[in-house]
Amino acid sequence: MTRLREEDIYDVGANLSYYDRQLIHKVGTNLAGIAAHALGKTPGDFVAIHDTALIGVIPVTCGQGIIGGFSTTVQKIIEFLGFTAFVTATNDVSGLAEAVKKGARIIFLADDNDFVAINLVNGQVSDNGEATGRGYAAALDLMSGGVQGKNVLVIGAGPVGAGAAAFMTAQGARVLVHDIDTEKVEKMRQVLPGIEVAKELHAALTECKLVVEATPAAATIDKKYIDQDILISAPGIPLGIDQESCVLVSERLIHDVLEIGVATMLFTVL
Ligand code: 2YJ
Incomplete structure (x- = not known):
């Protein structure tokens, strides 16, 4: 399994608008359109929940440790899709507690083997792979x-x-x-x-x-x-x-x- 490196992701957040335009050019729809199509839906199906789905991204230190910029890049991608996201100030178990205390409904977290999104309200789990x-x-x-x-x-x-x-x-x-x-x-x-x-x-x-x-x-x-x-x-x-x-x-x-x-x-x- 490939472990992302800091240099793989350092410019992802800043280039999201450019990437979105490239996708429209090649695919005919943007990042949101592709993700929605992966579920048989359209981006409009998700607009109503933009304001209710606060998302916490939790840095995880175990194994090979934190990848500089990983959590903030995940946050930026989520925000680019129109949702509200934050990276917890603390890591690991403290970060999980912090995310819940701050009202996160969905959390994203990754170690060396798995990268998952978990909806704490409806119990849905998504594996990155x-x-x-x-x-x-x-x-x-x-x-x-x-x-x-x-x-x-x-x-x-x-x-x-x-x-x-x-x-x-x-x-x-x-x-x-x-x-x-x-x-x-x-x-x-x-x-x-x-x-x-x-x-x-x-x-x-x-x-x-x-x-x-x-x-x-x-x-x-x-x-x-x-x-x-x-x-x-x-x-x-x-x-x-x-x-x-x-x-x-x-x-x-x-x-x-x-x-x-x-x-x-x-x-x-x-
Ligand atoms: O929180 C952090 O900064 C790190 N613990 C992130 C680690 C990211 N993990 C990986 O890149 C692993 N190779 C797992 C990716 C799963 C891809 N399907």
């Missing part, structure tokens, strides 16, 4: 004009890939899943019987022009597959294509470090 996969799948669905009946390749059978594959299957796509660990794909198939195992990445990339790259590996998609028809939604960190490919496919590539995942987590627990 699953939500990120669903959010990126929703973006690809919108960017491609709808995946129904189309071939979609999901690379990576971890929680992010599983979230993406579940969304794509529900949309009526033909979903192929590839992972270097084929057992992981078989396990995914027990939960999502509709998916197909893509043993050969080369064959799958030749067959599929809609790709979710959900691995923590660099350069999973070779430059030779980057043609004018390919659309890539890439939640994986680092990005699974090289710099040259990135330039070639930039108009048809969705990739960020936190934004779509956090937005989808928030809308999921509301």
Whole structure:
């Protein structure tokens, strides 16, 4: 699992408006639109609860400790979506108590293994991996004009890939899943019987022009597959294509470090 670094996120908060415009340009809707689509809804469905859902982000020190800027970046993404959020002054258990005392209805917190949003009122929990996969799948669905009946390749059978594959299957796509660990794909198939195992990445990339790259590996998609028809939604960190490919496919590539995942987590627990 990739641990975000301070340098991965330092400019995310300041660039949210720019990122939102890029999403509108590529996907046809913005961050809120993508997150809402991940739930089969529209951003308007959430407006009425903007004022009631106070959100606390709690820094967590265990394991490798706090990532500078992580909690404030999560706060900024939530605020960008029109909600009120604060980062607790204290960490860990004190932070949790502080968030509740200050009236938080929803909390966000992450350690080295998990990043979750919890709605303390309705009991909803959202895992960052699953939500990120669903959010990126929703973006690809919108960017491609709808995946129904189309071939979609999901690379990576971890929680992010599983979230993406579940969304794509529900949309009526033909979903192929590839992972270097084929057992992981078989396990995914027990939960999502509709998916197909893509043993050969080369064959799958030749067959599929809609790709979710959900691995923590660099350069999973070779430059030779980057043609004018390919659309890539890439939640994986680092990005699974090289710099040259990135330039070639930039108009048809969705990739960020936190934004779509956090937005989808928030809308999921509301
Ligand atoms: O509060 C903090 O600043 C830190 N404890 C944040 C840690 C963030 N955690 C990660 O980046 C982990 N790799 C878990 C991410 C889960 C992604 N699905």
